[in-house]
Amino acid sequence: MESLDCIKNGRNSEKQFLINCLLFLVMNGGLYAADMQKPSRPNVLYIVADDMGYADCGVQGCKDIPTPNLDALAAGGIRFTDGYVTGAVCSPSRAALMTGRHQLRDGVPDWIPYGKPGLGAGVPTVASYLKKAGYRTALVGKWHLGEQEGCNPLNRGFDEFYGFLGGGRSYFPEKSKAGQAKVNHYTQLVRGREPVEQPEYTTHAFGKEGANFIERQKGQDQPFFLYLAFNAVHTPMEAPEDYLQKFASIKDKKRRTYAGMLSAMDDAIGRVLKALREAGLEENTFICFISDNGGPIVRNAPNASRNTPLRGGKGETWEGGVRVPFFLKWTGHLKAGSTFDEPVIQMDITATVLALAGAEMDGKWPINGVNLMPYLKGDKKNPHETLCWEYGKQWAIRQGPWKLTYAFPTKVAKAPVQGLFDLGRDIGESNDLSAAQPERVKEMKVTWEKWRKEVGGNLPAQAIDVKNVNHAP
Ligand code: CA
Numbered sequence: 001m002e003s004l005d006c007i008k009n010g011r012n013s014e015k016q017f018l019i020n021c022l023l024f025l026v027m028n029g030g031l032y033a034a035d036m037q038k039p040s041r042p043n044v045l046y047i048v049a050d051d052m053g054y055a056d057c058g059v060q061g062c063k064d065i066p067t068p069n070l071d072a073l074a075a076g077g078i079r080f081t082d083g084y085v086t087g088a089v090c091s092p093s094r095a096a097l098m099t100g101r102h103q104l105r106d107g108v109p110d111w112i113p114y115g116k117p118g119l120g121a122g123v124p125t126v127a128s129y130l131k132k133a134g135y136r137t138a139l140v141g142k143w144h145l146g147e148q149e150g151c152n153p154l155n156r157g158f159d160e161f162y163g164f165l166g167g168g169r170s171y172f173p174e175k176s177k178a179g180q181a182k183v184n185h186y187t188q189l190v191r192g193r194e195p196v197e198q199p200e201y202t203t204h205a206f207g208k209e210g211a212n213f214i215e216r217q218k219g220q221d222q223p224f225f226l227y228l229a230f231n232a233v234h235t236p237m238e239a240p241e242d243y244l245q246k247f248a249s250i251k252d253k254k255r256r257t258y259a260g261m262l263s264a265m266d267d268a269i270g271r272v273l274k275a276l277r278e279a280g281l282e283e284n285t286f287i288c289f290i291s292d293n294g295g296p297i298v299r300n301a302p303n304a305s306r307n308t309p310l311r312g313g314k315g316e317t318w319e320g321g322v323r324v325p326f327f328l329k330w331t332g333h334l335k336a337g338s339t340f341d342e343p344v345i346q347m348d349i350t351a352t353v354l355a356l357a358g359a360e361m362d363g364k365w366p367i368n369g370v371n372l373m374p375y376l377k378g379d380k381k382n383p384h385e386t387l388c389w390e391y392g393k394q395w396a397i398r399q400g401p402w403k404l405t406y407a408f409p410t411k412v413a414k415a416p417v418q419g420l421f422d423l424g425r426d427i428g429e430s431n432d433l434s435a436a437q438p439e440r441v442k443e444m445k446v447t448w449e450k451w452r453k454e455v456g457g458n459l460p461a462q463a464i465d466v467k468n469v470n471h472a473p
Helices: 002-037 068-075 090-099 126-132 202-217 241-246 253-278 346-356 438-455
Strands: 043-049 078-080 136-142 160-164 224-229 285-291 326-329 338-340 386-391 394-399 402-407 417-422
Touching (some): 043 090, 043 253, 090 126, 126 224, 126 346, 160 202, 241 253, 386 438, 394 438, 417 438
Parallel strands (some): 043 285, 078 338, 136 160, 136 224
Antiparallel strands (some): 078 326, 386 394, 394 402, 402 417
């Protein structure tokens, strides 16, 4: 009997084991199905161009330089006609994109030269938030938020970094006068912290590296964040020979070179987006594209870009300095082929992404961007009643269609320049209405001053003294 009981018990145990196995499979199958039904957090891809003009891609009206990949990106999502950046030059704009906070709060009023302090210590970035929320994070390209160790992307939330720490460099392998490879901490191409040989034209290399990162995410459980930050189409004016040939019909040499550089960037973006499609990750990836600031037209390293029909360019608080090409694409969630004409700003992209990722925010570092999703779905109207700018000796404020700009005298413009413009009728800021509407000017100045105190801007208070204002256009 004992042996029979043993056999019986053994059989029972075996039976129970099989039942347990079946239960395990059913339960886990159910959980998996439940997981599949749950809206999962999107992957995130930031694509940033450097010094690209407002009018320099097909969907923005460009006729002489084809940009099929950027056009397809815009066509697959939302194009923002009034998309702004907080900074009129590289570092301030990139800082606010990374943090979702105005750059004046975090010590980045201007571009960061070699050896100078970078993005304020301790400020969380979109990368550090997403990493904490379980994302795999990578930066490919230009950083320009400080080359000192505390500012290194690997210390600011990025698992991987391929690119360079500074603000600009040659697109081709750098050589010293002696013919030796130049080692410059600011411009050296690195993987992580290790200097690497530059294999080719940097824009091609960044496209390949971005595509490679995407390919490695296929089949991973972890969502990813890729910040693809080009230095194209910033000076120096250098395009590969085959791209110059492609635009041989453009007579102006600088514009021809610009066309080659822009076309190479468009191809690199196409390469990364193709990798995303082929990895089956396109459906659940939130993609943004912006230029970090407007195209430099006459100064601040002019590159033959065009901001038509906007006034001014890089380094200015005129529309041409801060209104940029601005697209968002998230298949199945954002309406393809649509436009959005209420003002938005690059900090909103980061606020939106952090909300979608369910990131746990650090209350010590409140962000200034707005989660755009309720506005893009039509549940809410007008994400920003007021937007304000300050760069160097200039400032500006936009409320609805009204834009008030003020620029201190410079070597170029001897007298201060101020203007009140109705952007709804006068997108080129050419018809100054400030003399006709002194009350509006006064109220907008007061609002701007309040904002400046709040973010800790660096202009002296007398900058907004009405008595100092010259109403000349
Ligand atoms: Ca720039």
